[in-house]
Amino acid sequence: MIKKLFLRFHRELENHGMIVNKGKIVDVPKAFGIEVPVQHNTREENSEIKEGLIPSEWKEEPSKLSHKDTDVRWLTKDGEDFYGYKNTIKIDRKNKFIDAYTVCDAATHDSIPGKNVLTKKDTGQPLYGDGEFTGTAFETAVARCGMINRIHEKGYRDHPLTERQKQRNTQKSKIRVRVEHVFGFLKQVTGGVIIRTVGLARAKIKIGLLNLTYNLFRYTLYVKQARA
Numbered sequence: 001m002i003k004k005l006f007l008r009f010h011r012e013l014e015n016h017g018m019i020v021n022k023g024k025i026v027d028v029p030k031a032f033g034i035e036v037p038v039q040h041n042t043r044e045e046n047s048e049i050k051e052g053l054i055p056s057e058w059k060e061e062p063s064k065l066s067h068k069d070t071d072v073r074w075l076t077k078d079g080e081d082f083y084g085y086k087n088t089i090k091i092d093r094k095n096k097f098i099d100a101y102t103v104c105d106a107a108t109h110d111s112i113p114g115k116n117v118l119t120k121k122d123t124g125q126p127l128y129g130d131g132e133f134t135g136t137a138f139e140t141a142v143a144r145c146g147m148i149n150r151i152h153e154k155g156y157r158d159h160p161l162t163e164r165q166k167q168r169n170t171q172k173s174k175i176r177v178r179v180e181h182v183f184g185f186l187k188q189v190t191g192g193v194i195i196r197t198v199g200l201a202r203a204k205i206k207i208g209l210l211n212l213t214y215n216l217f218r219y220t221l222y223v224k225q226a227r228a
Contacts, residue, residue, distance in 0.1 A: 006208055009216070013215070023094070025091050025178060026127060026129040027176070071200035087103060096181060101208070118141050120146065
């Protein structure tokens with residue numbers, strides 16, 4: 001239902017010419033994520049959860065199981081630990097409305113949810129994003145949608161970026177940085193989101209409402225600017 005509401009309002013934005021379709025930006029917040037309260041499981045319980053299993057002791061205690069989130073995962077990046085979910089969004093480059101979104105656990109590589117927000121409606125448009133959106137599967141998805149790949153080029157240990165590649169990334173960053181305004185708004189109005197529901201399905205509801213709320217606020221600002 002939340003996704004239907006999101007898409008319905010998005011169609012209204014399209015009907016009023018607010019979705020310009022001059023380029024898209026895909027990203028996942030780095031400094032701002034959707035956290036959940038940390039669960040204090042044993043090492044054995046965490047191992048079973050990672051394998052997609054429910055610990056046998058939890059099955060015998062329904063009241064305990066109802067408070068355990070078996071979908072959430074840890075992510076360690078740049079020396080920081082994060083426990084929660086990813087809110088992967090694609091925005092319209094011009095007016096910065098959220099065009100599409102998908103929710104997954106924090107440990108999922110960015111390129112996987114990234115390709116899920118792409119659509120053939122974006123054919124002919126450039127796609128911007130940071131170097132985390134890499135890999136054959138993601139690049140194939142971009143090509144299949146007929147988009148122009150403007151994702152940041154990524155260097156590796158034995159193959160660092162050339163000066164020319166760094167210059168191209170700098171130019172792309174001037175456009176990609178617009179998505180940070182979206183994450184900045186979400187962080188400012190919520191003070192950092194911690195959801196206290198259990199499971200991915202409920203997390204999708206909370207995060208979907210958050211994205212819809214952003215678009216509603218963005219619409220209000222857009223109308224005020226147009227009237228000024």
